[in-house]
Amino acid sequence: MITIKNLVKKYENLTVLNHVNLEVYDNEIFGLLGPNGAGKTTLIHILATLIKPTSGTAIVNGYDITKKPSKVRSSIGIVFQAPSSDDMLTGYENLKLHSLLYGVSRETRERRISEVLELVGLTHRRNDQVKKYSGGMRRRLEIARGLIHKPKVIFLDEPTLGLDPSSREIMWKYIDRLAKDEKITLILTTHYMEEADFLCNRIGFIDKGKIIAVNSPSRLKESLGGEIIEIALRNQQGVGAIDGLENLLKQYNFVHKVELNEKKGNIVIYVEDASHDLPIIIKAIDNNSNNNNNVKSVDFRRPTLNDVFLKFTGRNIMIQQEDPAEGGFTERYAQYGNK
């Protein structure tokens, strides 16, 4: 559905996208996961023909984004990071506006508007002005708007940014459902790893303008192997003080990898099956240090996508929130004053 070829975007000296190559298949939910500033939004904007790439190109639904931008626009839907519907208009009016802009034929217009409103669960609020909608409802209206012309692809840029946890879960439910009902290719950007994990068939990690790994969430996590054990020690001299601890643990064949974190004073051990392997490891640590009550606390878990990202980049996916603007002219003005 989408083939990205060697895409580069530079702003003066800043390289936002650095030779991105990527393939997105038909009817999959593809997630671009990465920290803020990784280039996710820029990539979406380029694919939606809102900005031009510095070099390289992409084929969206069979059309080259640099040569046939108008064809690309007709075949895609896009939901921006901040809600962009007019809050003075009702939900219905916003959809009518966009159905006209996308040239939806008169015969199908009304039926399609009702369909997408139903799909995002806003039928009962169709005649309310958007300024009376909650944050989650606004986002859902944006999705309905993006679907109004039956696009082949829909881009969702941070669809749950700034939503509270319960609205986020409702949003996930709708996204999941639309992927099934509409037979559409869905590309979403997010920096919430649970979101990507829950929704996406495949994930592309993006960092500093580069795609660093592409695979299904489960494959990515499996690549780390088994489970992760974190052990904190009482030893005042730090984890390095235990001679040969790393080598000692590595001699067990169920241990895939050992990381000594001097700063936090803990040991991270990647193992096959934590519930079985943990007692052996604790015993080994105790036997090997002069104080046989050395283990302070133990934690174990399955690897998350954050662990995968950590493995590739050495950094966490940071979280940063921003509030979307709301209200009419006066509220807009007040909001603007705060920025």
Added chain:
Amino acid sequence: MEINKNTVEIELGKLYAIWLREFKVFLREKSRLVASTFTPLLWLFVIGAGFGSTVGNPGIGVLVSGIDYQQFIFPGIICMSVIFSSVFFGSYIIWDRKFDFLKSVMVAPVSRTTIFIGKTFGGMTTSLIQAAILLAIGLAIGINYTPISIVAITVLILLLSFALTSLGLTLGSYMESLEGFQLIVSFVVFPLYFLSGALFPLNNLPSWLSYLTMIDPATYAVDAIRNMMLGLDGKNPFVVDIGVLALSVVVLGTIGMLSFRRMKAV
């Protein structure tokens, strides 16, 4: 592209959609309508009556008997309303950009020219509605209309509004933040108003001022409306006024469309 009935209908639908949105928002933002009607009334009744009492008739050379100062400035006040609402309407796209609405329109398969014209029609509609309210109030200060003068005044208002909405849209398309809005008020809106001869006759001006009034398109609208409404011989013949206004529509409209085409989407 093949041109058929369907394509035309779709293109007109896009234009209609952009216009309709502007119109509905205008109707719903009541505070805007009230505020923009009240200011011209202040000018008409406070400045009109206040200055009228000192300037007096026939203190201003050109005034003929039977027309007081308030009536004399009435066409100017109509044009003031058009100047303010048109330029403000145009530069209002800064808000559209700020709140991403513009982005959502620009990502749709709609040409920039269509967006521009739809917006301009929106500006013309709002200006005309506000002017119509003022024209009705004109009856209270003794203005008489004929069917011909009504048609002529409407055409003049629409031409001026098209030109100045284009100007506002052009300025708005270059501005990133609302800080520039104040500059538009000081350096565009008030000069257009004061130089238009809305408040004084143009016959005996010092030459530097006279030249400045000549480059203001609103001057020609004030002159022509005064001619139609009060039967005063204007500074220019009616056809010249209409001609200059039409020219400013073409020039400012073209500049606006070109500015829209080069405007960044994000």
